Each structure stands twice: as C-alpha cells, then as structure tokens.
Amino acid sequence: MGSDLQSVLISKEEIDAKLAELAAKIDAEYAGKDLLIVGVLKGAVMVMADLARALSTPVTMDWMAVSSYGAGTQSSGVVRILKDLDTDIKGKHVLIVEDIIDSGLTLSWLLSNLGSREPASLEVCTLLRKPDAAKVAIDVKWIGFDIPNEFVVGYGLDFAEKYRNLPFVGTLAPHVYGG
Numbered sequence: 072m073g074s075d076l077q078s079v080l081i082s083k084e085e086i087d088a089k090l091a092e093l094a095a096k097i098d099a100e101y102a103g104k105d106l107l108i109v110g111v112l113k114g115a116v117m118v119m120a121d122l123a124r125a126l127s128t129p130v131t132m133d134w135m136a137v138s139s140y141g142a143g144t145q146s147s148g149v150v151r152i153l154k155d156l157d158t159d160i161k162g163k164h165v166l167i168v169e170d171i172i173d174s175g176l177t178l179s180w181l182l183s184n185l186g187s188r189e190p191a192s193l194e195v196c197t198l199l200r201k202p203d204a205a206k207v208a209i210d211v212k213w214i215g216f217d218i219p220n221e222f223v224v225g226y227g228l229d230f231a232e233k234y235r236n237l238p239f240v241g242t243l244a245p246h247v248y249g250g
C-alpha cells in the first residue's frame with residue numbers, strides 16, 4: 072500500500088458494486104429521456120468513466136473543470152472555472168457527477184451556476200459525501216457512500232495532484248499532509 076497511505080476505506084469491489092446499484096436507479100429515472108452527464112474535472116474522471124459504462128441509458132458527456140482546493144486539504148471556498156461546458160444545457164436533463172462532496176461549497180456553486188442556464192432538470196450523483204464536513208446544505212439525489220471527515224485519496228481524488236490513479240479510496244497518513 073505504501074507508507075503514505077493509512078488504510079483502504081472503500082475497495083475497488085465495493086466501488087464497482089455501488090456504481091452498478093446507482094446506475095440501475097439512474098437508468099430507471101431517465102428512461103426514455105436524453106441525459107447529459109457532466110463530470111467535474113479532475114476528481115470525477117474515474118466515477119464518470121465507470122458510471123457511464125454501468126448505465127444502459129444512452130448519454131452524452133461533457134466536462135467542467137473547477138478548482139477550490141489547490142494543493143491543500145481544506146477548500147479555499149473560492150471556486151474558479153478552469154474549463155466551462157462545451158454545450159448549451161438549456162432544456163436538457165443534466166446529471167452532475169462528482170467524486171466527493173466535502174464542505175459542499177463546490178457543488179453549491181455549481182448548482183447555482185448550471186441552474187441559471189435553465190436545464191430541464193438538474194441532479195447530482197456523487198460517489199462520496201462527508202456529512203460531518205458540510206458547510207452548506209445540498210439536495211443530492213444519488214450518493215454512493217457517506218464517509219468520516221478525513222482526507223481521502225484515490226479513485227480520482229488527489230492530494231497535491233498525487234494518488235488519483237489508485238483503484239480504491241484510502242485515507243492518507245497524517246504525516247504526509249502535516250497532520
């Protein structure tokens with residue numbers, strides 16, 4: 072596992088099973104509708120890739136890049152758009168796909184930003200959520216796992232851009248980030 076990691080919190084098998092479960096629910100919700108899934112770069116790349124392949128509903132995919140964490144383990148609270156959507160979402164059914172909701176600040180900002188573009192519907196699917204870290208309340212329709220308020224890495228999630236390619240979600244040893 073390497074000395075930088077403290078423990079495996081959610082295994083690859085648990086992630087796969089959860090995404091299959093979420094995909095079945097999303098398929099049922101959007102049957103007969105055109106669905107655009109929007110991945111929030113960079114963290115959501117793994118969830119997007121695996122969730123999209125677990126869905127039976129044909130989807131189109133677009134990406135937004137925002138950043139609020141920089142190189143630290145605390146949200147700066149300031150969300151910057153690094154890359155906007157390529158497509159106009161007016162009148163479309165949009166599902167935002169996230170890796171994690173931590174303080175909720177990123178998603179709260181995204182929901183208001185994308186909501187103002189008048190989509191037909193706007194929902195959220197996230198693999199992880201930290202209920203004890205919430206600074207704003209957000210209505211999230213599909214949640215994979217509620218996790219403790221610890222900094223996690225892997226399966227898209229980084230610490231200073233590292234560890235995104237781990238196939239599981241793990242906790243980082245405090246010495247790595249000065250904890």
Ligand SMILES: O=P(O)(O)OC[C@H]1O[C@H](OP(=O)(O)OP(=O)(O)O)[C@H](O)[C@@H]1O
Pocket residue numbers: 111112113114115137138139140141146169170171172173174175176177178228229
């Ligand atoms: O609920 P919050 O406290 O706002 O945190 C969640 C957001 O933070 C992470 O993104 P980050 O800004 O680190 O960019 P990245 O996806 O490129 O790593 C994560 O991917 C979410 O988008």
Ligand code: HPA
Pocket residue numbers: 140171173221222223224228229230
């Ligand atoms: O726990 C986390 N780990 C990695 N990136 C994050 N972005 C928000 N919370 C986290």
Ligand SMILES: [Mg+2]
Pocket residue numbers: 114140141228229
């Ligand atoms: Mg990050």
